[in-house]
Amino acid sequence: MAIIGIDLGTTNSLACIYQDGKVERIPNELGEYKTSSAVSVLEDGTVLVGAAAKERLVSHPETTAASFKIWMGTEKFLTLGKRQFKPEELSALVLRQLLEDAHRYLGEPVTEAVISVPAYFNDDQRCATKLAAQLAGLTVKRLINEPSAAALYHRYRTQSGDGQRMIVDFGGGTFDVSIVDCFENIIEIISIAGDNRLGGDDIDRAIVSYFCKENRLVENQLEPSMRASLYRQAETAKIALSSAPAASISLQQGETQYSLVLSNDLLRELCQPVFQKVRTVIGRAIKDRERVGRISDVILVGGSSQLTVFGDFLEELFGRRPHLAAEPDEIVALGVGLCAGIKERAEDLQDLVMTDVCPFSLGVATYNHTGDRTPHMAILIPRSSMLPASHQERFYTLHDNQHGLRFEIYQGEGYFASENLKLGEVEVRVPPGPAGEQSAVVTFTYDIDGILHVSAKSSGGDYRDQLILNPNLHLTEEGRSKAMERIQQIQLAAQGSQRDQLLLERGLRLYTQLLGSKRDMVARIIGFWKNLMEQGDLIGREKYYTQIRDQLDWLETQAEADPLDEDFWLDEEDQDFGGYEEMED
Ligand code: ADP
Numbered sequence: 001m002a003i004i005g006i007d008l009g010t011t012n013s014l015a016c017i018y019q020d021g022k023v024e025r026i027p028n029e030l031g032e033y034k035t036s037s038a039v040s041v042l043e044d045g046t047v048l049v050g051a052a053a054k055e056r057l058v059s060h061p062e063t064t065a066a067s068f069k070i071w072m073g074t075e076k077f078l079t080l081g082k083r084q085f086k087p088e089e090l091s092a093l094v095l096r097q098l099l100e101d102a103h104r105y106l107g108e109p110v111t112e113a114v115i116s117v118p119a120y121f122n123d124d125q126r127c128a129t130k131l132a133a134q135l136a137g138l139t140v141k142r143l144i145n146e147p148s149a150a151a152l153y154h155r156y157r158t159q160s161g162d163g164q165r166m167i168v169d170f171g172g173g174t175f176d177v178s179i180v181d182c183f184e185n186i187i188e189i190i191s192i193a194g195d196n197r198l199g200g201d202d203i204d205r206a207i208v209s210y211f212c213k214e215n216r217l218v219e220n221q222l223e224p225s226m227r228a229s230l231y232r233q234a235e236t237a238k239i240a241l242s243s244a245p246a247a248s249i250s251l252q253q254g255e256t257q258y259s260l261v262l263s264n265d266l267l268r269e270l271c272q273p274v275f276q277k278v279r280t281v282i283g284r285a286i287k288d289r290e291r292v293g294r295i296s297d298v299i300l301v302g303g304s305s306q307l308t309v310f311g312d313f314l315e316e317l318f319g320r321r322p323h324l325a326a327e328p329d330e331i332v333a334l335g336v337g338l339c340a341g342i343k344e345r346a347e348d349l350q351d352l353v354m355t356d357v358c359p360f361s362l363g364v365a366t367y368n369h370t371g372d373r374t375p376h377m378a379i380l381i382p383r384s385s386m387l388p389a390s391h392q393e394r395f396y397t398l399h400d401n402q403h404g405l406r407f408e409i410y411q412g413e414g415y416f417a418s419e420n421l422k423l424g425e426v427e428v429r430v431p432p433g434p435a436g437e438q439s440a441v442v443t444f445t446y447d448i449d450g451i452l453h454v455s456a457k458s459s460g461g462d463y464r465d466q467l468i469l470n471p472n473l474h475l476t477e478e479g480r481s482k483a484m485e486r487i488q489q490i491q492l493a494a495q496g497s498q499r500d501q502l503l504l505e506r507g508l509r510l511y512t513q514l515l516g517s518k519r520d521m522v523a524r525i526i527g528f529w530k531n532l533m534e535q536g537d538l539i540g541r542e543k544y545y546t547q548i549r550d551q552l553d554w555l556e557t558q559a560e561a562d563p564l565d566e567d568f569w570l571d572e573e574d575q576d577f578g579g580y581e582e583m584e585d
């Protein structure tokens with residue numbers, strides 16, 4: 001039976017299949033390949049998915065939902081009329097629609113799929129995606145990162161040579177940058193950076209808010225349907241600007257007519273905050289590469305990458321015009337279709353191999369000493385590790401006759417465990433004994449789907465193993481920012497003096513920015529300095545202050561060296577432009 005590939009997008013979804021030696025896009029009932037990821041409940045309780053549902057965003061906003069992918073993995077409920085849905089339930093409805101279309105197109109039911117997720121999706125979000133598939137009656141053969149899928153397809157289509165390439169995916173709700181290293185038949189993702197709250201939707205939002213400001217309207221006081229209409233017009237105008245000098249938006253409220261003429265110059269200005277974030281993410285992707293080297297090409301994918309002002313912005317940033325993929329908003333799905341073909345062991349795809357990296361650091365909370373009240377991260381799998389990744393570490397008891405060792409599992413880049421996302425915990429018993437004598441070995445395995453498996457095994461004769469699978473511990477966005485707020489308060493309370501506190505703060509920030517031996521160096525500095533501060537050791541602080549500050553200053557130059565300033569391009573004549581345009585369909 002066939003395995004299909006699905007790009008379950010924030011804005012649009014699309015399914016592909018590998019058959020007869022090529023990837024095919026599966027059309028929906030309307031004969032279109034892209035299906036809007038929108039769901040609407042009709043009066044009689046039936047559910048609409050796709051373009052029709054998207055229409056109803058304007059006419060029936062209270063029974064329609066879109067962009068729910070951004071809530072995947074959270075506890076949020078979306079209310080559609082009298083019913084409440086979890087985000088994974090709404091995604092399941094989209095998947096069911098795609099499956100029905102595939103069934104009709106292929107003439108047989110489909111029960112297995114490869115599904116793409118944004119590179120930055122965390123463990124909870126990946127689990128929620130798998131759950132959505134389950135709810136739709138689908139077995140997930142593999143989750144694949146969206147930029148990996150795009151890279152895979154690009155490589156396959158263009159047969160381009162070896163070297164590093166940057167994939168910039170600018171969609172409706174997510175922004176992902178990944179750098180891949182192509183070597184012979186292997187595509188290795190050597191760095192991933194992204195922001196799963198950044199996309200074309202933000203540009204629409206900026207246009208709407210500018211419209212309201214110019215027309216002295218208060219957005220929140222507009223009728224829901226009027227607001228929805230504004231958003232739709234903003235999107236249409238934005239798209240039109242890529243082929244026309246200006247586009248207009250208007251709104252009729254009672255007798256009054258409100259309007260705005262949008263030009264590319266104005267759009268450019270409104271996009272600045274979005275582009276600044278784009279710049280940061282691109283810089284991080286360049287800096288996080290496991291291997292330095294020259295990048296031979298930039299490949300733009302995602303609907304929003306078609307924006308003229310976006311191309312202009314990148315051209316200015318890179319000093320050259322990046323390459324727009326031939327099918328920018330379908331290339332991810334095409335890559336997932338290819339991946340499905342690989343899973344099916346299609347003969348002609350046997351040469352294609354792909355590896356992936358872990359997009360964030362994973363570790364357990366650990367204490368420096370018995371008086372330490374603010375546990376920090378002991379990282380078992382650093383971000384950008386190659387997948388599947390597995391690592392073990394031994395931890396010792398801190399107290400005499402401790403009964404057990406409890407490990408809280410976290411994901412994130414903050415120094416303090418509480419700044420990061422808690423994924424779950426595992427506890428093992430240890431035999432009584434003096435502090436530091438008993439121990440446990442913790443093993444982290446991060447699999448090819450980007451899902452974490454944790455086990456712990458204690459020392460002594462009394463063994464106990466535990467395994468955590470998909471810990472269903474969710475922290476909402478609100479809960480997370482609350483937790484961070486709490487931590488910042490603790491830090492303030494612990495401060496000895498502004499000057500010394502600032503040094504610690506800087507160290508903590510640098511820790512989140514650096515990797516490898518430099519990160520280890522920051523960790524040592526933080527541990528040392530935090531200890532002096534906690535002990536109220538004023539003499540020690542005076543003695544070491546200058547030395548520590550100088551070290552942090554140096555590390556700062558390491559962290560702030562703007563990766564975009566570096567000369568990482570291949571010389572023009574050496575480069576391989578992939579040659580999309582040359583390929584015929
Ligand atoms: P996602 O991957 O988030 O589902 P897509 O890659 O399909 O999204 O991109 C959807 C986004 O692309 C929307 O914000 C839409 O407004 C925008 N978009 C689609 N076509 C164009 C275009 N021609 N020019 C500019 N933006 C576009």
Ligand code: MG
Pocket residue numbers: 007009010146171172302332
């Ligand atoms: Mg996408």
